[in-house]
Amino acid sequence: MAARGEFAAWIGSAAEAIVDMIGRLNLKPSVQLIETEHNVFVVKSTGRSGPPDHSFLLSGGEAAMRRLPDKWLDLVRGRRIEVTLRPDRFLWRPLELPKRAVEFLEPMVRSQIDRLTPWTAQDAVFGSTAPVEISADRIQTTVIAAPRTSIDPLIRLAESWRAACVVLIAAPQGPPHERAKPQATRLIEHHLRGPLDAGRVRRILTAALVVAALAATLSFGITSILGGRLEEQQRVLSQRVSERRATLRLGVEGADNSAFGALLRSKQERAASVLVLDALSRVLPDETYVTELRIDRNKLQITGISRDAPALIGLLEQSAHFNQATFSAPTTRAADDAGERFHIEVGLKAYFGGST
Incomplete structure (x- = not known):
C-alpha cells in the first residue's frame, strides 16, 4: 500500500509538471483576480489591450458570473487566472528547520501542517515563504494555510468561467502602503478540466506505464521462451553432431562392420x-x-x-x-x-x- 501511494504521488507530480510546462507554452496573457476587500475582487488583464478593470462581490459563483461583462467572459475562457488573496484569509505560523532541509522544504512543511494549523494537509491550502538563514545550520520560513472550504468558491468560479487553471497567491502581511514591493507567496496551481487537465494527464501516464510494463513483461516472457527453445535446439544439434562424429570415428576404426569398411576392404582387395x-x-x-x-x-x-x-x-x-x-x-x-x-x-x- 505504501508503494502504491508513493507511485500515485509520483504520477501526480509528473502530471502536474507536464501540465504546468504545457501551460507555460500558452502565449495568451493571464488574467489577475485581486482581492481588495473581503470577498471583493478586481479583474485585471495582463495584456497590452483588454477590457477595463471590473470589480465584483463574490457572493456565489453564478452571481459573479452574471455580473462579469461578456467581454471579460470571452477573455478569461481558456486563460490562466492568478488570484491574489488578502493575508487575513490565512493563518501564518513561523517554522524553524535545519539548513539541509531547504532541499525538501515542501514535504517538510506538509508534515508539519497538523501541528501548526487546525487542519490536515488534505483539508488545507498551504504554502511557505522563502526560507531565511537565522544561524549557521538553521533556517526559518513562514507557513501560510487556509481551510480548503474557503477556497472552493474561487475554484468553482473559475470553472464557471471555463478558465484553464487557477493560481492561488497569498498577499504579504502588513498594511497596503507597506507592501510596495511585496513578496507574494504562491500556494497552489489548480488545473481545471480541459486539454490541460492534470487528472487526464495522470490517467494517460498511468495507462502508458501499465502498457509499457505489460509490454516489457511480455517481451521478457517471449525472449525467455524463444531463448529456451533455441538453447534446446542448439543442445540437440550439438548432441547429434557429436554422435555423428563418434559414428564416423567408429566406422573408420571398425570398418569391418560398416559399408565404409566394405568399400575400403574392396578397394584394398x-x-x-x-x-x-x-x-x-x-x-x-x-x-x-x-x-x-x-x-x-x-x-x-x-x-x-x-x-x-x-x-x-x-x-x-x-x-x-x-x-x-x-x-x-x-x-x-x-x-x-x-x-x-x-x-x-x-x-x-x-x-x-x-x-x-
Whole structure:
C-alpha cells in the first residue's frame, strides 16, 4: 500500500509538471483576480489591450458570473487566472528547520501542517515563504494555510468561467502602503478540466506505464521462451553432431562392420587395372602378345599369342601377384599365327604390389 501511494504521488507530480510546462507554452496573457476587500475582487488583464478593470462581490459563483461583462467572459475562457488573496484569509505560523532541509522544504512543511494549523494537509491550502538563514545550520520560513472550504468558491468560479487553471497567491502581511514591493507567496496551481487537465494527464501516464510494463513483461516472457527453445535446439544439434562424429570415428576404426569398411576392404582387395597390366608386362616374355584382358574381382582372364604358351603357366605361378594359373581353353595354332593362341585364367593375390 505504501508503494502504491508513493507511485500515485509520483504520477501526480509528473502530471502536474507536464501540465504546468504545457501551460507555460500558452502565449495568451493571464488574467489577475485581486482581492481588495473581503470577498471583493478586481479583474485585471495582463495584456497590452483588454477590457477595463471590473470589480465584483463574490457572493456565489453564478452571481459573479452574471455580473462579469461578456467581454471579460470571452477573455478569461481558456486563460490562466492568478488570484491574489488578502493575508487575513490565512493563518501564518513561523517554522524553524535545519539548513539541509531547504532541499525538501515542501514535504517538510506538509508534515508539519497538523501541528501548526487546525487542519490536515488534505483539508488545507498551504504554502511557505522563502526560507531565511537565522544561524549557521538553521533556517526559518513562514507557513501560510487556509481551510480548503474557503477556497472552493474561487475554484468553482473559475470553472464557471471555463478558465484553464487557477493560481492561488497569498498577499504579504502588513498594511497596503507597506507592501510596495511585496513578496507574494504562491500556494497552489489548480488545473481545471480541459486539454490541460492534470487528472487526464495522470490517467494517460498511468495507462502508458501499465502498457509499457505489460509490454516489457511480455517481451521478457517471449525472449525467455524463444531463448529456451533455441538453447534446446542448439543442445540437440550439438548432441547429434557429436554422435555423428563418434559414428564416423567408429566406422573408420571398425570398418569391418560398416559399408565404409566394405568399400575400403574392396578397394584394398581388388587390384587396380593399371597395376595388373604393369605386373603382367613384367611376367610375360617379349615374344608374347596379349590380345584380350578381363579382370573379374580376383580373377584375371587373358587371351593372346605366344611362342611357348605352356611356359606362361609357370611364369605366372612364380609371380608375387598371381596364383592358380590354368588354361581356360585349349591352345590352338593357326597357319598365319606367329605362335600359339592361348586362353589363361589366373587368380589375383590380395596383396598387389612390389615386383616380380
